Amino acid sequence: MQNYAYQQGWQSLGRNLAVSPAVGRNQDGRLELFLQTYDGSVEHIWQNTPGGGWSGQFPLGNMSMNNGRIVAGQNQDGRLELFVRGNDNALWHLYQTAPNNGWSNWESLGGTFLSDPALGLLHDGRMELFLIGTDHGVYHSWQNTPNGGWSGWYGLGGYIISNLVIGRNADNRLEAFALGSDNSLVHNWQVAVGAGWSGWQGMGGSYVTPPVLGYSPDSRIELFLRATDGTMHHHYQVAPNGGWSGATSRGHGGDGNIAVGRNHDGRLEVFVRGQDRSFWHMYQTVPSGPWSGWESLGGNFAGDPVVALNQDGRMEIFGMGQDRELYHRWQTSPGAGWN
Numbered sequence: 001m002q003n004y005a006y007q008q009g010w011q012s013l014g015r016n017l018a019v020s021p022a023v024g025r026n027q028d029g030r031l032e033l034f035l036q037t038y039d040g041s042v043e044h045i046w047q048n049t050p051g052g053g054w055s056g057q058f059p060l061g062n063m064s065m066n067n068g069r070i071v072a073g074q075n076q077d078g079r080l081e082l083f084v085r086g087n088d089n090a091l092w093h094l095y096q097t098a099p100n101n102g103w104s105n106w107e108s109l110g111g112t113f114l115s116d117p118a119l120g121l122l123h124d125g126r127m128e129l130f131l132i133g134t135d136h137g138v139y140h141s142w143q144n145t146p147n148g149g150w151s152g153w154y155g156l157g158g159y160i161i162s163n164l165v166i167g168r169n170a171d172n173r174l175e176a177f178a179l180g181s182d183n184s185l186v187h188n189w190q191v192a193v194g195a196g197w198s199g200w201q202g203m204g205g206s207y208v209t210p211p212v213l214g215y216s217p218d219s220r221i222e223l224f225l226r227a228t229d230g231t232m233h234h235h236y237q238v239a240p241n242g243g244w245s246g247a248t249s250r251g252h253g254g255d256g257n258i259a260v261g262r263n264h265d266g267r268l269e270v271f272v273r274g275q276d277r278s279f280w281h282m283y284q285t286v287p288s289g290p291w292s293g294w295e296s297l298g299g300n301f302a303g304d305p306v307v308a309l310n311q312d313g314r315m316e317i318f319g320m321g322q323d324r325e326l327y328h329r330w331q332t333s334p335g336a337g338w339n
Contacts, residue, residue, distance in 0.1 A: 008298025009339045014045055014057045014326040020303030020319050021326060022070040027078025027099035029311030034072060034082060038324060040064040050311040061094055063106045068116045076125030076146040083117040091117060091131060111153050120166035120174045123193055130164050130176055156188060158200040162210035170219035170240035177211045177223060185211060205233060205247050212258050217266035217287045224260055224270055226253035252294040254280060259305040264313030264334040271305035271317060279305050279319060297338060299327060
């Protein structure tokens, strides 16, 4: 597999992964990857310079976890912060003690959860977390001040069966999306900036993957999911802060979860792992415009695609190979083809 992946442009960065990595971007623009290894430990690697080469693979704290996947957020002051569901099903976090610098110890934020965390960013720079409790209701907690400590857990109701994704509307209201008890798409939104929530409402459909989202150049939210017929469906706001289109099929749903990136010029690009285990992508041909067909990026993957944007505007994609090594591939210039 390694030779095959290399021939397709893929290069190895690390080994012994359990799932595809989480990615964050440091205050100085360097990408940093957070790896869950096969033995349950957490390790990390980082770009030595923005858009440049990579460090070796190093342990990060003494966390052992086999349940959830890491989510990386960024504080208002630029410090990265990691969140993960631990072996006790509580939420744990770890944060940089200064921007671009070292790390705290892992600390528990409590709770008992079924899902991976979803992260939203409030208008004032505070982060807000959303998870599914053992009753399948949604619970959230938020930073009391930017860069600060966390509130307790508060319920938002619902009966949710998938991981959540959190978007922010053009007017800064958060909006949560997930799959409801009948596998349909549901959403819940703040009725005003920093205010209460609407309650869960249906958007229809029948889906097998949790929603993922991207933003159009005019800040409209766009959603992507794989339907029960195996194709990828696309929903989008018809106006900023507004209502929603129906579902449009984009074909080729692939296997596993979908990833969305946004090119430097505002064009969205979607990535999936195909049934042939290679990564496939499709992209808008102009910002907010029509879509290309599906094209293969090659490789031989066991994990889902993960996409990040380098400081210079080039997208970079990461995934766990069938040999549990970490592979990456990158655009040769912003918005251009791949190495």
